[in-house]
Amino acid sequence: MSAEFDITETLDVKGASCPMPVVKTKSAIDDLAEGEILEVLATDPGSMSDIDGWASGTDGVELVDQEEGDDVYTHYIRKTE
Amino acid sequence: MSTDTPDATVDDTPSRAELAARVDELEDALAEATDQDDTKKMSIISTKGTLDMAYPPLILASTAAAFDYEVTVFHTFWGLDILHEERSKSLKLSSVGNPNMPVPNAVAALPGMDRVTTKMMEKKIADNDTATIEELIETSLDMGVEFQACQMTIDLMDYDEADFYDGVTTGVGAATALQDMADADIQLLV
Numbered sequence: 001m002s003a004e005f006d007i008t009e010t011l012d013v014k015g016a017s018c019p020m021p022v023v024k025t026k027s028a029i030d031d032l033a034e035g036e037i038l039e040v041l042a043t044d045p046g047s048m049s050d051i052d053g054w055a056s057g058t059d060g061v062e063l064v065d066q067e068e069g070d071d072v073y074t075h076y077i078r079k080t081e
Numbered sequence: 082m083s084t085d086t087p088d089a090t091v092d093d094t095p096s097r098a099e100l101a102a103r104v105d106e107l108e109d110a111l112a113e114a115t116d117q118d119d120t121k122k123m124s125i126i127s128t129k130g131t132l133d134m135a136y137p138p139l140i141l142a143s144t145a146a147a148f149d150y151e152v153t154v155f156h157t158f159w160g161l162d163i164l165h166e167e168r169s170k171s172l173k174l175s176s177v178g179n180p181n182m183p184v185p186n187a188v189a190a191l192p193g194m195d196r197v198t199t200k201m202m203e204k205k206i207a208d209n210d211t212a213t214i215e216e217l218i219e220t221s222l223d224m225g226v227e228f229q230a231c232q233m234t235i236d237l238m239d240y241d242e243a244d245f246y247d248g249v250t251t252g253v254g255a256a257t258a259l260q261d262m263a264d265a266d267i268q269l270l271v
Contacts, residue, residue, distance in 0.1 A: 019140045022144055054144075054148060058147070058149055
């Protein structure tokens with residue numbers, strides 16, 4: 001989808017609603033190494049605000065980008081520590 | 082002019098070495114105070130056991146855990162049913178007392194109506210892929226949330242410790258909850 005950064009893992013939380021996109025993102029990011037990027041595919045419109053809020057309120061993660069598609073919201077999160 | 086000015090020969094100015102020692106001492110104290118607790122904490126008191134009221138504490142607990150908060154949820158009175166493995170799977174939605182329900186209270190009070198509204202809500206939850214109560218509890222436990230079952234309520238309701246989900250803390254009371262609240266950055270009563 002995006003060629004600007006290397007995606008290490010993709011997490012598919014399509015269909016899941018609050019709080020699962022954030023909660024599963026957290027679990028998935030815990031399994032990554034520093035510098036790696038997680039791609040999250042969600043259909044929950046609230047995930048745009050929630051993943052953003054989670055990333056800014058949590059140490060060791062950085063929201064790289066968010067894309068709003070027709071049905072799918074894609075989030076890219078880098079593990080920073 | 083008066084010559085009886087006070088004698089100023091007593092020098093109580095600390096020496097350089099004394100000041101340096103005092104700075105070291107204060108730096109150590111500061112390091113200890115700040116180092117001690119940079120973990121964020123949340124304490125929730127969960128008191129209600131209807132299907133709708135079981136969600137907020139669990140959603141907030143699992144989300145706070147995702148934010149690396151140390152979370153404790155103290156379940157008391159009807160809130161204890163959320164931790165009861167069997168009862169948590171059949172929590173009910175009350176059809177009376179909620180003006181947002183699609184049926185008037187006079188009809189809602191008829192026998193069997195709670196079952197109807199609960200079924201309706203359960204269907205909405207399933208259709209919308211909203212997490213079930215069981216799923217939220219298991220997820221929260223996996224993420225390190227501490228669920229506490231109020232001992233007084235366990236005794237009052239005549240529950241057995243084995244009735245609760247694995248990993249639930251029993252044998253705790255109000256003093257434990259109060260201590261958690263005092264230490265927490267966020268305290269909520271649900």
